[in-house]
Amino acid sequence: MDIKVNKRQGQLLSETIAQWQQQHLIDDQQAQQLRQSYHVITFDWKLLAVYSFWIAIACFILSVILLVADDYLIALISRIINTPASVLTLLSTILAGLLFFFGVRRRQRHPEKTVSNEAMFFFGVLITAVASGFLSHTTLALHWRESVFILIPTIAYTVIGLQLRSVLVWLFALFGIGLWVLTETSYLAQDHFLFWGMNIPLRFIFVGILIVGLSAIFKPHSRFYFAKEATLFVGLIYFFNALWMLTIFGNYDSLRAWSHVKQIELWGWSVAMLLITIGAIFYGIKNNNALIRAFGIIFLLLCLYSRYFEYFWDTLHKALFFAILALSFWGIGSRAEKIWQLGSKN
Template sequence: MKKLDVSKTEREILEDALNHWQEQHLLDANKAAELKENLDDKGFEWGVLARYAFWVALASLIFSVVSLFSDDYLSKLIENFYDTPNVVFCIGFAGLAVLFYLLGFRNKQKNPDKAFSNETLMLAGSFSTAASIGFLGQILDRNEHHFTILFLLSILIYGYLSVKLQSKLIWVFTLVALGIWFATETAYHSNWGFKFWGMNYPLRFTIFGILLTSFAIFLQNRIKPLQFFQSTSYVIGLLYTMIALWLLSIFGNYSDFEKWSSIRQYEIFYWGLLGIALSLGLALYGMKSKDNVSRDIGFVFFILNLYTRFVEYLWDNINRTIFFLILAISFWFVGRWAEKIWKRK
């Protein structure tokens, strides 16, 4: 009889389950022992190795580009291309992007199970697209033109490719480009100031994140080509909202550093209170509805908001030893609480 390959953690979970059912008289001892014998330790985690290998490959690619510009010989070589027109680089990176997308699409069709290598090619294509659009901005002279249109162009390109290639990774680039376009467009209409309609960047992106999350929940499933990316949009929308709200709880709706540094944190406590309430509500909703994404994001930002308030109000008011002692004790209680929930489940 073929045995079930499981990791060490999975074996422990399954054996705990079998022991529990045996204690509750739902399973006799012989059958429990037979099922345990059917478990076999999984060999080397090749999937994990593949994921890390591709991450290391991408990191190495980035470091190689950095090294390219730090190496004297290569720097001299690049200087020979200094006078090369930007249009050449624009077309060159566009060609590379097309090549990577074609390879990724073909590889995905032939080997759909090779998710890591396929997504790596898509990621390389996305970076090449960004570089091509960046050089296009140099060609159009961004100092004289309303260059935010380039970010809008990148959204259209990424959006089309993500739907055509069914790539969630490229859809993430689409939503990131959407956020960059939103930031630059509002900045453009406020003469490149930090406030737009009386809102600084954190407040703007809090609203932006809420709108994106609402779109993912209520509208995206009604648009057939975008249904596949609904969960991705939901996660990115929540992250936009919670990160922006956390920053808003620290800086308030201020755009001037001198004005912000002259106030006391309790004067903007309501933003922190809103952040704590929203993150706690999100965590409770996630636990009640079995939505792990909402639960995890809500819990992480609930803890982050609590400890941010802790640092803001106590860092300058109590002894450092006591400060870190309280911090250690509080984290110990959080760990104990999480451990009890984990054991109960």
């Protein structure tokens, strides 16, 4: 069996086989067989396909947002088509169902085309959002609040994503949950900007925690295990972005109130973020979780850069600030190296 790997994976396999050979875990014949079992590709076409589809999807998302958000454009399309919004809602719903149906048929016929199959489901997601936009202009829904038209497609994405085992549709469900929470809580908060004493970033701290907790439910032998990594990724995005914004804005209900606050008064949020990001890094290293480790590293650096621009931009020389950071991380690296060496000896 000839396995295709990229250059980095090929280098890792080659070094591993060479080490096994030096340690006499395998003989020369076995090492040669292992080297012939994989093939290093010079260009990662799969990665290019993934990026291309994601860029295309991002462009489609932008076009849908602009379409749904523009009431004038929706009304203009309705006048051009000369069809009631209720009929357009029904037709677009049927079209969305057909797109999901043909997407499943295509996946059954060509299961090897995983990237393009997932991208095909996006068109069903797109038309579902359009159907919700048309629904908002029907007489039945004239007095419904905006969050309802976000909740309806979000529920649809949740059910369809889990039933079809589609990571792409499930991602839209998770982002829809965040958008619904933002819209609904903002409506309930009205002009106070605080919902149960929490501003928007603090609310999303709990949204992120709940979604990260949801990812822990998906066990390896579960039918929904396919959604575990995507769920964890979205939950971490919500959580760490909200935490970073809290270190800048705090839990204030308006920009006017925040403008009278000195940044030094928000030091508690900064300390919390430093401890959480460092904890995420150590958790990721200990449990070999690259995703949590990466989030910890990225947001630790982001927190340090933010604090530098807030506290030390005008007072501390740039070279001195980064020298202090370099020495601190050198110390951490040296300590980690000693621990690693002790583990290797054992």
